[in-house]
Amino acid sequence: MVLVKRIMLDVLKPHQPNGLEFAKAIAEHGADYRVTFTVQEVDEKTETVQIIIEGDDVDFDVITETIANLGGSLHSIDEVEVSSTTEK
Amino acid sequence: MKIFDQLGLFLRITGSHTIARRYFVVNGFDGVLTMLGIIMGFYISGEPDTKVIINACLGAAVALTISGLTSAYMSEAAERQNSLRQLEQAMVADLGDSAHGKAARLMPALIAMVNGLAPLLLSLLIISPLWFTAYLPLSPLAASICTALTMVFFLGVFLGQVSGMFWLWSGLRTLLIALLTCGIILLLD
Numbered sequence: 001m002v003l004v005k006r007i008m009l010d011v012l013k014p015h016q017p018n019g020l021e022f023a024k025a026i027a028e029h030g031a032d033y034r035v036t037f038t039v040q041e042v043d044e045k046t047e048t049v050q051i052i053i054e055g056d057d058v059d060f061d062v063i064t065e066t067i068a069n070l071g072g073s074l075h076s077i078d079e080v081e082v083s084s085t086t087e088k
Numbered sequence: 089m090k091i092f093d094q095l096g097l098f099l100r101i102t103g104s105h106t107i108a109r110r111y112f113v114v115n116g117f118d119g120v121l122t123m124l125g126i127i128m129g130f131y132i133s134g135e136p137d138t139k140v141i142i143n144a145c146l147g148a149a150v151a152l153t154i155s156g157l158t159s160a161y162m163s164e165a166a167e168r169q170n171s172l173r174q175l176e177q178a179m180v181a182d183l184g185d186s187a188h189g190k191a192a193r194l195m196p197a198l199i200a201m202v203n204g205l206a207p208l209l210l211s212l213l214i215i216s217p218l219w220f221t222a223y224l225p226l227s228p229l230a231a232s233i234c235t236a237l238t239m240v241f242f243l244g245v246f247l248g249q250v251s252g253m254f255w256l257w258s259g260l261r262t263l264l265i266a267l268l269t270c271g272i273i274l275l276l277d
Contacts, residue, residue, distance in 0.1 A: 014175055014188065016101040045178035071101075071186040073179055 001085050004058040008079035009051045013072035019049065022070055029062045030055045050078070098191035102168065104199060109250065111203040115156045117243055117262070119207025121269055122148055123214040124236040128270055131229045132277040138228060142218050149211035157204030164196035210239050233270070240266040 013022065023037040034054040041048040053063060064074055099105045126148055130141050172192040176183050183189045217224055217231035224231050241259045248258025 012179060014101075014179065017097060017187070021097070021100075043178070045175055069186055071175070071179070071183050071188045073181050 002082050003056065003085060004060060004080065004082050005056070006052065006054045006079070006081035007058055007060065007063075007077065009053070009063075009067075010075040010078050011049050011051055011067055011072045012046055012075055013049060013067075013070065014046055017070055022049075022072070023051070025070060026051065026053060026063055026066050029059060029066060030057075032056055033058070048075075052079075094187075097187055098195060101187060102171075102191045102195050104191075104195045107164070108199050108202045111156075111160055111199055112206045113243060113247055113250075115152070115160075115203045116206035116210050117240070119149065119152050119210045120214065120236055120239045120243065121266065122152060122207070123211050124233065124240075124266060124269060125273060127214070127229055127232045127236065128273040131233065132274060135227065135229055138218050138221055141229070142215060145211065145215045145218075149208055149215075152207040152211065153204045155204075156207055157200045160203035161196050161200035164199045168192040168196055214239060237263060237266055 017025070019037045019039065023035040027033045027035045032055050036050075036052040036054075038050045038052075039047055040050055051067075067074055099108075123145055126145055127141070130136060130144070169192060172183060172188060175188060214232055214236045217235055218228045221228045226234075241263045244259035244262030245255045247253075247262070248255040251258070
């Protein structure tokens with residue numbers, strides 16, 4: 001079984017909801033998620049941000065759904081860290 | 089709780105809480121001054137039958153409510169759709185299913201409710217003394233006028249809290265406007 005431990009996303013989002021709300025909404029989906037939110041570029045109505053999500057088993061589908069629900073658009077997956085576990 | 093969180097998010101991303109607050113004060117003030125005007129008109133006419141006064145006031149209150157509901161809904165829906173379209177162009181994406189799309193559909197209805205219900209509730213409060221004529225120490229119209237002036241004062245206090253102005257000064261300022269209105273109506277007699 002392969003588990004996602006860390007994922008770095010490049011996201012375009014509207015200014016609202018702000019970074020804190022955006023990061024909290026993502027972190028709510030996991031008991032041990034750590035979310036790092038970094039603004040990279042600011043335009044008139046949008047901002048490009050880098051979001052790093054770390055956890056024991058990061059659920060990528062739920063995260064992309066949350067980003068879309070908050071009006072964001074996933075541009076690329078820039079970095080991932082996965083690990084496999086042997087099921088006995 | 090989930091619904092309230094969602095509603096809070098919609099209010100924040102659209103900035104609708106300040107718009108709703110503005111509409112509450114503007115249309116609430118409209119409602120109070122309209123009621124004050126009608127009641128003052130009856131007062132200088134020599135206090136006709138209470139039922140006539142109540143029906144006239146209720147008619148005006150209903151008209152203000154419908155006007156508030158429809159005008160705010162139509163203007164806010166147009167503004168929200170325009171904002172959403174501009175955001176979609178910037179994002180190069182359809183935001184119809186996102187929080188922004190849902191807020192653009194829901195917030196006009198919420199703002200319309202505030203705009204419509206503010207004059208209705210304040211009007212009902214102002215005409216409420218007319219229903220309890222037997223229990224009042226002063227004439228029902230005088231009691232209604234006092235209630236209207238109190239409402240105007242509290243709207244001013246509320247505005248003072250929003251602007252950070254001293255509450256008493258802000259309340260007295262709106263009260264002065266209402267007293268000026270009463271004075272002009274009295275001059276008609």
